[in-house]
Amino acid sequence: MLEHGGNLHDAIRRYQRAREDWLDLSTGINPQAYPIPVIASDAWHRLPEPSAGLLNTAQTYYGAPQLLPVAGTQAAIQGLPRLREKSKVVVAAPSYAEHAFQWKQAGHAVTEVPYAQLESAVADCDVMVVCNPNNPTGEIVAAEVLLRWSKQLAAKGGWLIVDEAFGDVTPQTSVASHTAQAGLIVLRSVGKFFGLAGLRLGFVAAHPELLMKLADLLGPWTVSGPAQQIGSAALSDRAWQLAMRQQLTDQGQRLHHLLATHGIASTGCALYQYWPHARPAEFAEQMAAHGIWIRHFKHGVRLGLPPNEAGWQRLQQALAASIAA
Amino acid sequence: MLEHGGNLHDAIRRYQRAREDWLDLSTGINPQAYPIPVIASDAWHRLPEPSAGLLNTAQTYYGAPQLLPVAGTQAAIQGLPRLREKSKVVVAAPSYAEHAFQWKQAGHAVTEVPYAQLESAVADCDVMVVCNPNNPTGEIVAAEVLLRWSKQLAAKGGWLIVDEAFGDVTPQTSVASHTAQAGLIVLRSVGKFFGLAGLRLGFVAAHPELLMKLADLLGPWTVSGPAQQIGSAALSDRAWQLAMRQQLTDQGQRLHHLLATHGIASTGCALYQYWPHARPAEFAEQMAAHGIWIRHFKHGVRLGLPPNEAGWQRLQQALAASIAA
Numbered sequence: 001m002l003e004h005g006g007n008l009h010d011a012i013r014r015y016q017r018a019r020e021d022w023l024d025l026s027t028g029i030n031p032q033a034y035p036i037p038v039i040a041s042d043a044w045h046r047l048p049e050p051s052a053g054l055l056n057t058a059q060t061y062y063g064a065p066q067l068l069p070v071a072g073t074q075a076a077i078q079g080l081p082r083l084r085e086k087s088k089v090v091v092a093a094p095s096y097a098e099h100a101f102q103w104k105q106a107g108h109a110v111t112e113v114p115y116a117q118l119e120s121a122v123a124d125c126d127v128m129v130v131c132n133p134n135n136p137t138g139e140i141v142a143a144e145v146l147l148r149w150s151k152q153l154a155a156k157g158g159w160l161i162v163d164e165a166f167g168d169v170t171p172q173t174s175v176a177s178h179t180a181q182a183g184l185i186v187l188r189s190v191g192k193f194f195g196l197a198g199l200r201l202g203f204v205a206a207h208p209e210l211l212m213k214l215a216d217l218l219g220p221w222t223v224s225g226p227a228q229q230i231g232s233a234a235l236s237d238r239a240w241q242l243a244m245r246q247q248l249t250d251q252g253q254r255l256h257h258l259l260a261t262h263g264i265a266s267t268g269c270a271l272y273q274y275w276p277h278a279r280p281a282e283f284a285e286q287m288a289a290h291g292i293w294i295r296h297f298k299h300g301v302r303l304g305l306p307p308n309e310a311g312w313q314r315l316q317q318a319l320a321a322s323i324a325a
Numbered sequence: 326m327l328e329h330g331g332n333l334h335d336a337i338r339r340y341q342r343a344r345e346d347w348l349d350l351s352t353g354i355n356p357q358a359y360p361i362p363v364i365a366s367d368a369w370h371r372l373p374e375p376s377a378g379l380l381n382t383a384q385t386y387y388g389a390p391q392l393l394p395v396a397g398t399q400a401a402i403q404g405l406p407r408l409r410e411k412s413k414v415v416v417a418a419p420s421y422a423e424h425a426f427q428w429k430q431a432g433h434a435v436t437e438v439p440y441a442q443l444e445s446a447v448a449d450c451d452v453m454v455v456c457n458p459n460n461p462t463g464e465i466v467a468a469e470v471l472l473r474w475s476k477q478l479a480a481k482g483g484w485l486i487v488d489e490a491f492g493d494v495t496p497q498t499s500v501a502s503h504t505a506q507a508g509l510i511v512l513r514s515v516g517k518f519f520g521l522a523g524l525r526l527g528f529v530a531a532h533p534e535l536l537m538k539l540a541d542l543l544g545p546w547t548v549s550g551p552a553q554q555i556g557s558a559a560l561s562d563r564a565w566q567l568a569m570r571q572q573l574t575d576q577g578q579r580l581h582h583l584l585a586t587h588g589i590a591s592t593g594c595a596l597y598q599y600w601p602h603a604r605p606a607e608f609a610e611q612m613a614a615h616g617i618w619i620r621h622f623k624h625g626v627r628l629g630l631p632p633n634e635a636g637w638q639r640l641q642q643a644l645a646a647s648i649a650a
Contacts, residue, residue, distance in 0.1 A: 001545055006372035033370045044555070045358045046349075047331035047522040071396060071525070071547070078544050098544075197372040198550025200396070219403050219423075220326055222396070224549055225523025230369070 002097050005295040005302075006197070015288055023311050024304075026295045028135060028166060028272040030248060031307035033195030034234040043225030051228045054235075061235040062188055064176040064205035068215055069231070071222045073165055073189045073202035074098065079217050080161065080185065081106035083210070087126035087158075092118055094137065094299055096163065099129045115139045122149045126156070131163040132173060136295070136302040138268035143175050147184075150175075154183030161185045165202075168193030169245050169252075169270040179205040192271060193244070194234045201227040245270075251305050258312070259303075262319045268302070276300040283322060290318035327422050330620040330627075331522070340613055348636050349629075351620045353460060353491060353597040355573060356632030358520030359559040368550030376553045379560075386560040387513055388502040389530035393540055394556070396547045398490055398514045398527035399423065404542050405486065405510065406431035408535070412451035412483075417443055419462065419624050421488065424454045440464045447474045451481070456488040457498060461620070461627040463593035471500050472509075479508030486510045490527075493518030494570050494577075494595040504530040515552075517596060518569070519559045526552040570595075576630050583637070584628075587644045593627070601625040608647060615643035 005026035012019055050069075058067050070076050081089075081103045091100040093112035103110045113121045115134065118141070122128060128149060133140045150160040164186055167174050176186045186205040191197035201223060204214060223231075234240075252270030259266045259273055266273035277283050280296035287294045292315060295302040306312045330351035337344055375394075383392050395401050406414075406428045416425040418437035428435045438446045440459065443466070447453060453474060458465045475485040489511055492499050501511045511530040516522035526548060529539060548556075559565070577595030584591045584598055591598035602608050605621035612619050617640060620627040631637045 001541060004372070004545065007374060008371075009374050027372065029370070029372070033366065036364070036366070036369055039361070041358065041361070042523070044361055044521055044523045045354070046333075047329070047352065047354070047516070048525070049332060049334050052334075071549075074544055074546060102544075191372070196369055197546075198367070198369045200373070200546065200549045216326060219399055219427075220329060221399060221522075221525065224396075224525045224552065226551060227549065 002101055005304075008293060011288065011293045017291055021291050023292045023306060023314055025306065025315070026293045026304065027197070028269075028302070028304050029192055029197050030195035030244070030271060031305055032244065032247065034230075034237070034240065036230060037233050039226050039229060043229045046225060048221050048223060048225040048228055051232065054228045054232045057232050057235045058203055061241075062176045062203065062205060063171075063174065064186065064203075065180045066205065066208050066211060068204045068206075068211040069223045069228070070202050070204055070218060071200040071224070071227070072191065073163065073187045075218055075222060076187055076202065076204045076214065077163075078102050079214055080159075081108060082217060083213050084108070084127065084159070088124070089127040089129065090118070090121045090125040091129040092131060092134065094297065095131045096135045096165070099131070099161075099163065103127075103129070115141070118149075119145075122152050126153070126158040127161065128153060128159070129161045129163065131165070133166050133170065133269045135166055136268065136272060136274035136297065136300070138274065140170075140173055143173060146175050147178055150178075150181065150184040154181065157183075159183050159185055161187065163187045165189040165192055166269050166271055168241075169248050176205045180207065182207045182209075185210065190231055190234065193248075196230065196234065199227045199230060200224065201231045248305070254312070255303065255305060258316060258319070272302050272304045274300055274302045279323075286322040287318055290314065290321070292318050327426055330629075333618060336613065336618045342616055346616050348617045348631060348639055350631065350640070351618045351629065352522070353594075353627070353629050354517055354522050355520035355569070355596060356630055357569065357572065359555075359562070359565065361555060362558050364551045364554060368554045371550060373546050373548060373550040373553055376557065379553045379557045382557050382560045383528055386566075387528060387530060388496075388499065389511065389528070390502070390505045391530065391533050391536060393529045393531075393536040394548045394553070395527050395529055395543065396525040396549070396552070397516065398488065398512045400543055400547060401512055401527065401529045401539065402488075403427050404539055405484075406433060407542060408538050409433070409452065409484070413449070414452040414454065415443070415446045415450040416454040417456060417459065419622065420456045421460045421490070424456075424486075424488065428452070428454070440466070443474075444470075447477050451478070451483040452486065453478060453484070454486045454488065456490070458491050458495065458594045460491055461593065461597060461599035461622065461625070463599065465495075465498055468498060468500050472503055475500075475503075475506065475509040479506065482508075484508050484510055486512065488512045490514040490517055491594050491596055493566075494573050501530045505532065507532045507534075510535065515556055515559065518573075521555065521559065524552045524555060525549065526556045573630070579637070580628065580630060583641060583644070597627050597629050599625055599627045604648075611647040612643055615639065615646070617643050
């Protein structure tokens, strides 16, 4: 299995620092989670039948004509490579590592291509995977460009997979509303924007025929009863969503500016900031010495949002004492 | 996808009877569910890292040397067929239909064999799947027989998969404690005995090497945060478990006797009773007319436990007015 952020167990063990003493900035999960409603006892008790209410709510929220709820985007990332004959797959890079990993695991020929070169790669592949906005760099491909690529790929029976896991703050970038056209597949996550990663809920927007195949592959009862109920509440709470979009936009800018004052030119989105770093592991060590758990890659480091003012102060002090790049 | 019990949506739509007017006996899920504790907000919020506490508790409860938590037994039933080259698979029949279905889906050569003939089938297959106790017939294969079969299969690189989803009331039948030996795989479900089917939690007990492969296949974060927390509480609550074992044993006998007074010779286990029926769909129709949703197969019908005294009375009246066999 690949390494991921959010692995506080590792931090606790490696540095012998108690859980409550860590400031966990290693994910892009919103630290201001959607408030959990009272759960109906039947949601825990009964086998979770598909919920028409959840589907309708999600269709409205995502503007998608047809959706399949899944137990987190990860389930779809693992399932989709199994629904195609061995193909030539281009995955935008650097990006969320599970995409390339799962396509390779399923036996496809995978090439990782920088965002700037995707345009020229469309002609020579069957499947393209783009995170939009990208995790961790925040790069965005315009919707009209994605739709053009999607048509090029669909014309030869190909797929464009757009992972919009971090798209909730910028809904104008989404192509979910166009997924009635064959070959365009959009992945959405409830975990990040709503701060509910423990729930295991995500959605796939795509052509009904493909969704049916994916549903068959994933099997029955994948989404828990409570996830259905809480998901319905969160996706229909327009007031919370609007306020949170503003709040996260502000906090993302605050993080960007804080990094800038320490000489760091970061990119990213509202939920995280990223910058290339020559010695990312060393920087992560420096942060860990301050009790701050971050995500480092081979090519750079990523920081999520502190959950409160004390967290912001602690981050500022740690940055002041560290080598930024 | 296969049809299953617990599909009240279908009942509501087909008979235009409101949800609250149905007595749902279509599953073998304990109607007296384990009481849900207060959920830590982090369980909803954070990515669910593997929980050592849950694992330890489950190892003690199941008496198993090594376990993998899964999002319901279904995840393992779907995953295991993908971890073998195409094999000759014998599935005990009649039984829980997902086993044969998933092995066939994965391209294996599947033969369904009655329980009485399993002994003679061991020599001629690579994989055998046995539900113990069986769903829906309640048939039980003695632990020492299973262990003998398992050794025969393991000697040729084969597997014995024992689905103990309904084994909690009769722990003496379990072979989970023997799963350190290669080739013996035991599936356990938290949904049935603890009445928490909406939670999506189950366990696979098997050789560490196989569990590692299965974990890789299923990917990260499959079990939700709340499922981990509630599962830990339920599996460690020895007093509740002991009382519930007795209670369910009594209720299973009550159901058996009630059916007997209507001329029905049923078999099963504490959580359901089954009997062969010449016209199972017709019997199900008669029950549905009384607002009772049952599970019917091609070969017979299955009834779960009523949740309260009113339910018992309603079942008794419906049985008195129906053609039992």
